[in-house]
Amino acid sequence: MAQSNRDGFTSTFGALVATLGSAVGLGNIWKFPSLTGSNGGAGFLVVYLLATLLVGLPVMIAECMLGRSARADAVTSFERLAPKGQGGWKVIGWMGFAAALLIMAFYSEVAGWVYAYIFKAISGSIATTDPKVAGVAFGELVSNPWASLFWQWVVLGLTGFIIAFGVSKGIEAVTRRLMPVLFALLILLCIRSLTLSGAGQGLSFLFMPDFAKVTPAVILTALGLAFFKLSLGMGTMLTYGSYFRPEQNIPATAARVMLADLSVSLLAGIAIFPAVFAFGFEPAAGPSLVFMTIPAVFTSMPGGVIFMTAFFVLTAIASVGAILSLLEVPVAVLSERFHLPRKGAAIATIGLIGLLGVPAALSQGTMAEVKLFGLTAFDLFDFLSSNILLPLGGILICLFVGWVYGLAGPERQMAETGTPMNRLTIRTAFFLVRYVAPLAIAVVLLNGLKLF
Numbered sequence: 001m002a003q004s005n006r007d008g009f010t011s012t013f014g015a016l017v018a019t020l021g022s023a024v025g026l027g028n029i030w031k032f033p034s035l036t037g038s039n040g041g042a043g044f045l046v047v048y049l050l051a052t053l054l055v056g057l058p059v060m061i062a063e064c065m066l067g068r069s070a071r072a073d074a075v076t077s078f079e080r081l082a083p084k085g086q087g088g089w090k091v092i093g094w095m096g097f098a099a100a101l102l103i104m105a106f107y108s109e110v111a112g113w114v115y116a117y118i119f120k121a122i123s124g125s126i127a128t129t130d131p132k133v134a135g136v137a138f139g140e141l142v143s144n145p146w147a148s149l150f151w152q153w154v155v156l157g158l159t160g161f162i163i164a165f166g167v168s169k170g171i172e173a174v175t176r177r178l179m180p181v182l183f184a185l186l187i188l189l190c191i192r193s194l195t196l197s198g199a200g201q202g203l204s205f206l207f208m209p210d211f212a213k214v215t216p217a218v219i220l221t222a223l224g225l226a227f228f229k230l231s232l233g234m235g236t237m238l239t240y241g242s243y244f245r246p247e248q249n250i251p252a253t254a255a256r257v258m259l260a261d262l263s264v265s266l267l268a269g270i271a272i273f274p275a276v277f278a279f280g281f282e283p284a285a286g287p288s289l290v291f292m293t294i295p296a297v298f299t300s301m302p303g304g305v306i307f308m309t310a311f312f313v314l315t316a317i318a319s320v321g322a323i324l325s326l327l328e329v330p331v332a333v334l335s336e337r338f339h340l341p342r343k344g345a346a347i348a349t350i351g352l353i354g355l356l357g358v359p360a361a362l363s364q365g366t367m368a369e370v371k372l373f374g375l376t377a378f379d380l381f382d383f384l385s386s387n388i389l390l391p392l393g394g395i396l397i398c399l400f401v402g403w404v405y406g407l408a409g410p411e412r413q414m415a416e417t418g419t420p421m422n423r424l425t426i427r428t429a430f431f432l433v434r435y436v437a438p439l440a441i442a443v444v445l446l447n448g449l450k451l452f
């Protein structure tokens, strides 16, 4: 096994930034606000926070650690680490492979909307605070089949090109400099949003929980979001962990990524909800929420067009880091297991996503009436991946680490690599992974799907 030739992150800081780049993306700016809005606000936020702390963080540590021990793609890693005769665990890797394609099918579409909004921002056509006008502009874009497919392919072409360059020259180089600027723009948006008259209502929607709205389906959605946000349950963090250097402090990296990711989501929430109420938008608007409210906030400030354009450019860039990590799961599997050259693996992956992406791209227009279980292709892919595949993958990863791989592996790894590691941290994470997380996920999953 030519492990020394394997590509990887060139520094611990680069790895931290790339991992953060995977977590931060459309999930913070698009999915978090729309789900919070359509699931009742603060009660959802509380459940999401609990899920992130008690399940997300320990699973993230476990995944990164598995990857670094195995130093292989998501499928091969389980094969390598499982005891003899238990190769079946590699099904977790294949589930991740499938989840990556499904997520990419709709994620690339939303990213495409963001790209299109850059040009709409420049042209001034979305400079409005009127919910009706904003709704028409969004509707025109998403219901137009050619525009939807075109923008999706712009995203796929661009990210496919970057991923073909590999880990250090592609992923690490691109994600490195972008986060601080996005952060600054979000803070600017928050300030404007909070100074709108009527902002208070939005803040109480976001921060004053009404637990009557927290149903089992809402809890499942919050758990699914926790997985989606931190890119867990599908081998993404495992694959990134396999590129970590020996001295990377995994628990500290995971904790930093979690905190930074949460802050970006909260900033997005604070930028959006006061404006939703101040301008009379509908908090439960769903996927269109961000595309209507963000332009409204910018429109209400001086120099709005410039900031609005910058915001969509940065959101597009933030989506790149997340997309690269989504692509890396299948690309690594195809190139390492099937010995495809990296470029070939990238092309094959993009081709598969392109196929799955067609129904997702058309589901707000031409194929809006084509539904399975009452869901359009877009919603079905989202539900299947976030609410089923990721939590299920999470349970299996926890069972694997907690009951098959065991505590000795992580402890030995920490000691061998010379990382000053707090035994208590590792033991606490292990306890959560062995007992708390799999049980909690199982109960939420069965309950949320009404199977229990």
Ligand code: PFF
Binding pocket: 022, 023, 024, 025, 026, 027, 028, 103, 227, 228, 229, 230, 231, 232, 234, 236, 322, 323, 325, 326
């Ligand atoms: N975490 C990304 C976001 O919140 O936008 C989305 C994502 C990336 C999910 C990578 C899953 C994944 F493997």
